[in-house]
Amino acid sequence: MTLFPRRYAAAAAVLMAVLTVPAASSATAGTPVQAPAPRAADIIDPPLSVEAFPGQVKEACGIWKELDWPAANRPTDYPVANTRFVIRGSNTYRNRSGDLPVDGSYREYDVNPRTPGQHRDAERLVRDPGTHTVWYTGDHYENFQEIASGCS
Numbered sequence: 475m476t477l478f479p480r481r482y483a484a485a486a487a488v489l490m491a492v493l494t495v496p497a498a499s500s501a502t503a504g505t506p507v508q509a510p511a512p513r514a515a516d517i518i519d520p521p522l523s524v525e526a527f528p529g530q531v532k533e534a535c536g537i538w539k540e541l542d543w544p545a546a547n548r549p550t551d552y553p554v555a556n557t558r559f560v561i562r563g564s565n566t567y568r569n570r571s572g573d574l575p576v577d578g579s580y581r582e583y584d585v586n587p588r589t590p591g592q593h594r595d596a597e598r599l600v601r602d603p604g605t606h607t608v609w610y611t612g613d614h615y616e617n618f619q620e621i622a623s624g625c626s
Contacts, residue, residue: 516617517573524624531610534585534599535625537561543601545581551590559587567600573618574609578602585610599625 524532541552544564551560563583574580585597596614599621601607606626609618 518617518619521620521622524621527610527619527621528612530585530597531599531621532624534561534583534597535608535621537587538563538583538599538601539625543581543583543603545603554587557587558589560590561587562594563599567598573615574600574602578607579604585612601626 524535537554538561540555544550544552546564549562549565551562552564553559554561561584564581567580567582569576569578569580580600580602583599583601584594585599586595588594596612598611598614600609600611600618608621608625610621611618
């Protein structure tokens with residue numbers, strides 16, 4: 475007795491061969507597997523005025539300017555004036571995949587205030603304190619667009 479009718483025998487033989495062949499391994503025993511290199515983000519051109527970005531970006535620029543673009547050694551929640559919200563930022567953005575100019579140093583800042591204890595979303599401002607250049611990412615560092623004016 476066969477598991478497959480005769481007309482499916484060729485297809486069944488191929489399927490059985492595929493299922494019984496051990497999977498190829500990219501590493502031999504004792505050899506560590508190297509993680510893939512980080513994918514570089516896309517830089518969206520041209521740089522635009524803050525007015526061309528979503529409204530919350532301009533609001534965040536105002537909040538961070540009011541806080542004098544703080545620089546802390548670790549992520550810090552800052553109270554947003556006259557609200558019950560906090561906004562996190564000021565920690566180092568390491569630019570590991572070289573997404574932004576490699577000669578810069580960067581700090582990251584949230585765009586959207588949140589209730590204390592809530593999770594952060596994907597929108598960030600990344601600022602070079604030396605040049606005062608500010609970049610916006612709406613998708614957690616997958617794409618960056620420079621804010622040419624109105625945010626530094």
